[in-house]
Amino acid sequence: MTLHPPSKPAWNGLTETRQTLPSDAYLSDEAYRRDLDAIWYRHWIHACRASDLAEPRAFRLTRIGDQEILLLRHEDGSLCAFHNSCRHRGAALKSEECGRLAGRLIVCPYHAWSYSLDGALVRTSSKVLPDGFDKAAHGLHPVAVAEWRGFVFVNLSAAPGAAVDGFDSDPAMLANWPLERLERGPVYRKEIACNWKVFWDNYNECLHCPGVHPELSALVPIYGRGLMERRDDPAWQAHADDEAPQFSGRLRSGAETWSGDGSAKGRAFAGLTDENRQAGQSYVTHLPSFFVVGHVDYVRSVSLRPLGPARTELTAEWYFTQETRPETAEALDNVVAFGSLVLDQDAAICEINQRGLSALPHRHGTLMPEEYEIARFHAWVLSRTG
Ligand code: FES
Numbered sequence: 001m002t003l004h005p006p007s008k009p010a011w012n013g014l015t016e017t018r019q020t021l022p023s024d025a026y027l028s029d030e031a032y033r034r035d036l037d038a039i040w041y042r043h044w045i046h047a048c049r050a051s052d053l054a055e056p057r058a059f060r061l062t063r064i065g066d067q068e069i070l071l072l073r074h075e076d077g078s079l080c081a082f083h084n085s086c087r088h089r090g091a092a093l094k095s096e097e098c099g100r101l102a103g104r105l106i107v108c109p110y111h112a113w114s115y116s117l118d119g120a121l122v123r124t125s126s127k128v129l130p131d132g133f134d135k136a137a138h139g140l141h142p143v144a145v146a147e148w149r150g151f152v153f154v155n156l157s158a159a160p161g162a163a164v165d166g167f168d169s170d171p172a173m174l175a176n177w178p179l180e181r182l183e184r185g186p187v188y189r190k191e192i193a194c195n196w197k198v199f200w201d202n203y204n205e206c207l208h209c210p211g212v213h214p215e216l217s218a219l220v221p222i223y224g225r226g227l228m229e230r231r232d233d234p235a236w237q238a239h240a241d242d243e244a245p246q247f248s249g250r251l252r253s254g255a256e257t258w259s260g261d262g263s264a265k266g267r268a269f270a271g272l273t274d275e276n277r278q279a280g281q282s283y284v285t286h287l288p289s290f291f292v293v294g295h296v297d298y299v300r301s302v303s304l305r306p307l308g309p310a311r312t313e314l315t316a317e318w319y320f321t322q323e324t325r326p327e328t329a330e331a332l333d334n335v336v337a338f339g340s341l342v343l344d345q346d347a348a349i350c351e352i353n354q355r356g357l358s359a360l361p362h363r364h365g366t367l368m369p370e371e372y373e374i375a376r377f378h379a380w381v382l383s384r385t386g
């Protein structure tokens with residue numbers, strides 16, 4: 001797919017009229033099922049932080065569509081993951097969201113089949129085993145689990161032992177942030193009445209920013225122009241060397257971070273370069289479930305879960321290190337309230353987008369030049385779902 005036609009080599013914009021995905025892709029049970037099977041059950045999906053499973057025998061459930069995955073910290077320190085399903089008659093092994101196993105066995109609550117932390121069947125509760133029963137063939141169904149810089153991902157299709165891949169943007173963008181050492185602060189969770197792809201469509205453009213995010217647009221002046229970055233403007237070359245925020249994408253003059261008043265509330269991360277600090281926001285995206293943003297004094301992650309054709313769960317988490325954590329509740333609130341406001345605005349506009357998609361004559365939408373990243377996202381979806 002050519003998004004940068006040769007006649008305008010460096011402008012990001014789309015030059016030809018393109019259609020969005022068909023409306024049905026956002027509405028029907030069939031399309032939802034297809035998304036689960038072709039995307040959510042085949043890619044690395046963000047689950048939690050490694051520190052959420054710090055202790056040996058700590059466990060946690062994560063859900064993807066109608067699949068439940070049991071994550072476990074083995075006594076040897078490794079992470080393991082299994083389908084939350086007993087090999088006897090399929091009962092869920094765990095129902096609590098998280099906890100710690102009392103002993104070294106995973107015991108099914110139904111008839112007490114017991115499994116080692118490796119998932120091997122150790123014993124059944126029957127007096128004798130029937131002829132032909134192979135204990136070794138009745139271990140828990142494994143799920144690939146891997147860690148990327150303190151964030152844990154699972155993959156229902158990858159081979160156990162595989163590494164997290166498939167980032168949508170360069171993970172080195174956050175190389176200078178101490179992601180492994182982060183400690184979780186406040187958490188924002190919301191169910192949005194929209195298809196999961198509506199959320200990503202909205203994430204992938206800033207045409208909506210001036211109208212939907214007045215506060216953010218004041219903080220990040222290029223967003224106030226409806227653009228995500230310098231080369232989104234067809235006339236960008238006229239300002240190619242201009243570092244003024246409305247052209248460069250930096251925060252407004254005097255602002256240091258995404259917060260209510262633009263000031264950093266804790267100390268800045270020690271390892272950042274001038275460029276990192278000036279960028280204001282540095283994103284790493286991992287479709288379909290996750291993005292993480294580095295600011296000078298904190299990191300924010302956003303995680304998605306599809307709950308139905310028109311229902312999506314959104315979880316945002318704020319992270320600090322001990323050095324950067326704001327010292328007062330008021331300072332912390334200044335950071336979290338700002339991010340929550342932006343998320344609330346996005347959630348509300350996504351619901352509005354979803355409602356209008358069901359209009360019978362609306363078969364598909366039309367993309368404008370600034371929506372080149374949506375075109376790329378839709379190509380990504382279609383390459384998987386056909
Ligand atoms: S279903 Fe698990 S022991 Fe019977």
Ligand SMILES: [Fe+2]
Binds near residue numbers: 213346
């Ligand atoms: Fe937005």
